[in-house]
Amino acid sequence: xxxxxxxxxxxxxxxxxxxxxxxxxxxxxxxxxxxxxxxxxxxxxxxxxxxxxxxxxxxxxxxxxxxxxxxxxxxxxxxxxxxxxxxxxxxxxxxxxxxxxxxxxxxxxxx
Amino acid sequence: xxxxxxxxxxxxxxxxxxxxxxxxxxxxxxxxxxxxxxxxxxxxxxxxxxxxxxxxxxxxxxxxxxxxxxxxxxxxxxxxxxxxxxxxxxxxxxxxxxxxxxxxxxxxxxxxxxx
Numbered sequence: 001x002x003x004x005x006x007x008x009x010x011x012x013x014x015x016x017x018x019x020x021x022x023x024x025x026x027x028x029x030x031x032x033x034x035x036x037x038x039x040x041x042x043x044x045x046x047x048x049x050x051x052x053x054x055x056x057x058x059x060x061x062x063x064x065x066x067x068x069x070x071x072x073x074x075x076x077x078x079x080x081x082x083x084x085x086x087x088x089x090x091x092x093x094x095x096x097x098x099x100x101x102x103x104x105x106x107x108x109x110x111x
Numbered sequence: 112x113x114x115x116x117x118x119x120x121x122x123x124x125x126x127x128x129x130x131x132x133x134x135x136x137x138x139x140x141x142x143x144x145x146x147x148x149x150x151x152x153x154x155x156x157x158x159x160x161x162x163x164x165x166x167x168x169x170x171x172x173x174x175x176x177x178x179x180x181x182x183x184x185x186x187x188x189x190x191x192x193x194x195x196x197x198x199x200x201x202x203x204x205x206x207x208x209x210x211x212x213x214x215x216x217x218x219x220x221x222x223x224x225x226x
Contacts, residue, residue: 034214043202043217044154089154093213098142098167098206103153 002027004092006102014110019077021105023090026071030092033073034099035064038087048075080109115218117203123224129191132221135184136205144215145178145188146202154202160186161208193225 003026013019025033034049050057050064050073057064061080066073073092077084087106091099116135124130136143145157158168160180171178175194180186190197200222204215 032213043219045217046214049214091215095209095213097213098144098159098208099213099215101154101156 002030002092002100004090004100004102006090006105008105010106012108012110013080015080015082017080019080019084019107021075021088021107022072023074023102024072025092027092027094028071029094031095032093033064033066034091035075036089036091038089044089082109082111085109115203115205115216117218117221119221120219121222123226124193125226126194127192129189130193130223132188132201134186134203134218137216138184140205140207142206142208143180143186144204146204147199148202149199157188195225198223198225
């Protein structure tokens with residue numbers, strides 16, 4: 001089955017700087033890649049996703065890039081704010097299959 | 112849509128007691144997932160149902176854990192007997208697998224403390 005890995009496990013950034021989290025996946029047939037954000041004490045929530053027919057997708061300060069050849073995708077957060085502090089999970093799936101989640105990255109934005 | 116509904120939101124029980132967690136998936140979704148989250152082990156998939164049928168229960172820790180999905184709108188996760196190491200947040204999630212967008216939507220979770 002699909003195996004998803006995230007790096008780094010913890011990332012600290014100064015407020016206003018950019019944060020980048022990278023995930024790798026193992027199944028070349030995977031075609032759907034969402035990112036979830038989990039704030040302390042809350043549920044994981046979808047923040048952005050990308051499909052394999054697209055290389056990049058942006059939504060305000062967040063963006064996701066996909067490199068199918070290398071089998072990795074990344075979350076980019078620009079102009080980080082304290083409310084961006086959370087655990088971020090990446091996931092991957094092929095059509096008609098369940099998502100496989102990574103173990104999560106703790107992002108800490110230092111004011 | 113009300114989203115995924117879980118109950119109870121918090122549960123405190125004593126070791127050896129039976130615990131039942133409940134989940135109502137989003138209407139129209141055909142897949143339901145039970146996860147356990149702890150600081151040490153992160154987010155673990157316990158069991159996955161598709162069209163009310165258990166597909167993958169390899170994450171169920173041991174025989175003390177059981178899960179059922181009697182219909183498309185209800186599922187339970189039962190722990191009997193409970194132990195302190197079962198203390199965790201248990202999330203239920205649902206999705207529409209086969210739609211081309213297998214996004215999972217999580218419920219608010221049940222925070223379980225076994226004393």
